[in-house]
Structures are given as C-alpha cells and as structure tokens.
Amino acid sequence: MERRDFIKRLAFLAACPLCVKTAYAAEGVHWSYEGESGPEHWGSLSKENSACSSGSQQSPLDIRGAIKADIPGLALNWKSGGTILNNGHTIQVKATPGGTLRRGDKPYELVQYHFHAPSEHLVEGKRFPMEVHFVHKHAETGALGVLGVFLVPGAANTTFASLAAAFPQKAGDETALHYVDPRGLLPTSLKYWAYEGSLTTPPCSEIVDWMVAIDPTEVDVADIKRFTALYSMNARPALASNRRYILSSS
Numbered sequence: 001m002e003r004r005d006f007i008k009r010l011a012f013l014a015a016c017p018l019c020v021k022t023a024y025a026a027e028g029v030h031w032s033y034e035g036e037s038g039p040e041h042w043g044s045l046s047k048e049n050s051a052c053s054s055g056s057q058q059s060p061l062d063i064r065g066a067i068k069a070d071i072p073g074l075a076l077n078w079k080s081g082g083t084i085l086n087n088g089h090t091i092q093v094k095a096t097p098g099g100t101l102r103r104g105d106k107p108y109e110l111v112q113y114h115f116h117a118p119s120e121h122l123v124e125g126k127r128f129p130m131e132v133h134f135v136h137k138h139a140e141t142g143a144l145g146v147l148g149v150f151l152v153p154g155a156a157n158t159t160f161a162s163l164a165a166a167f168p169q170k171a172g173d174e175t176a177l178h179y180v181d182p183r184g185l186l187p188t189s190l191k192y193w194a195y196e197g198s199l200t201t202p203p204c205s206e207i208v209d210w211m212v213a214i215d216p217t218e219v220d221v222a223d224i225k226r227f228t229a230l231y232s233m234n235a236r237p238a239l240a241s242n243r244r245y246i247l248s249s250s
C-alpha cells in the first residue's frame, strides 16, 4: 500500500473503528467464511465473483484418485524476509521480490504466502489443522502457481514459530520481517499433487496451477493456536472436481 493511501486509511479507521475488518477485508466487496457473506454466497455478492458459483474448475478439492504421472520436479529459490500483514481474512507475508519457483521449464515468482485453518484441501476426506499457500505469478502469462503445504502438530518449526511471534494482532496491521526464511516451511520431500483450479477466495478466478505437497510439515501446536486465536476458520469448503485429473509425482 502506498504510504499516502495508508495514512488516508488510518484516518478513516480512526473515524470508524468498527469498519476495520471490512476496510481491510475487501479490496472489493465484503466477504467472509460464514453467514450471508460466506462461501455459498460469494458468487452473488458481486459480478466479479461470479466464478465462485458458476465456475467448473474451482478450488480447493478433496484430493482422491490421483494418477501417478511423470510431472516436472519443483525447484525453489525463495528469499528471506518480507513484511507480515493481518489482512482481515488471514495472516499474509508479502515476499521479498525475486524469489522463484520453477516447475519444469515454467518459471514463477513468489508474491506472497498466507495461512488457512483448517486446511482447505482434503486428502481422501481428511482435513489437516492448517495449510500454507505460496502464491507465485508467471511473469509473462500472469497465471498463478500456488504451492500448498499442510501443517500438522509435531516438532516446533523455526520459521513458523518466528512468524507466529510476529502475527499482527489487528486487521490492517503490518510489520517488517527480518531473516525469516519461508523455505523452512517446506517438507523434506517435494513430491506433490497437481491439478488446474482457482483462487480459493473471491473472485475465485480459474487461473491457478495448483501444486499440493504430499508430505506435511510439522509445527508446534502452540504456534497453531496463535493462528487460530486470530482466525479459527478461514477455509473454503472443498468443491466438485468435475472430472478434473489430479496428477501425483509419486
């Protein structure tokens, strides 16, 4: 956000403290995870969101019946740092520019990563406590490549612990991160499922090459609780696969 806009917004928020959530939640129309602005209504909240209800390649999915295939390996070269923001829907880290993901010969740049609780993707009906989404953009086509990683309770994870300690508590708050390395959130193996889908938040655009890591990453349950204290439910329910292929690298 430009500094000028930020100051304007601060002035607005001072005038209307109850508007905080709405102001930051929505660059467009207000949406949420429950009630009249919840997932089943996203498509009718605004014209831009129509894919949320009429799309046929929506995400997330319950991952079942994956087909083993010779899909390209992932090569990641992300950078440390960035800024961490509470945007009213989740905690999001705006990545330090220049971090890349290569899927075969397709290069993407890491734009941001953010968290969901519980997981948005399911595996054969099973939900996980959390899921992190690393959102990448293809420089030329504008297509997105999103890598999802499930987070499960277990050994403490240095990266997630550092982020949890820095979670901005109020919607709209943003702070700089120093030396936090997003690569610390990756499982040891980068085996993954792949399918074509959408953004899991409005406007639900069907422009995402999804990659979901098969192995989860362990994090301290106390750090999961730091997230769920802020966002206890920010997962869109799974959508119909509509005969899409889900490919598996192992």
Ligand SMILES: [Zn+2]
Pocket (backbone or CB within 6 Å): 114, 115, 116, 133, 200
């Ligand atoms: Zn997400």
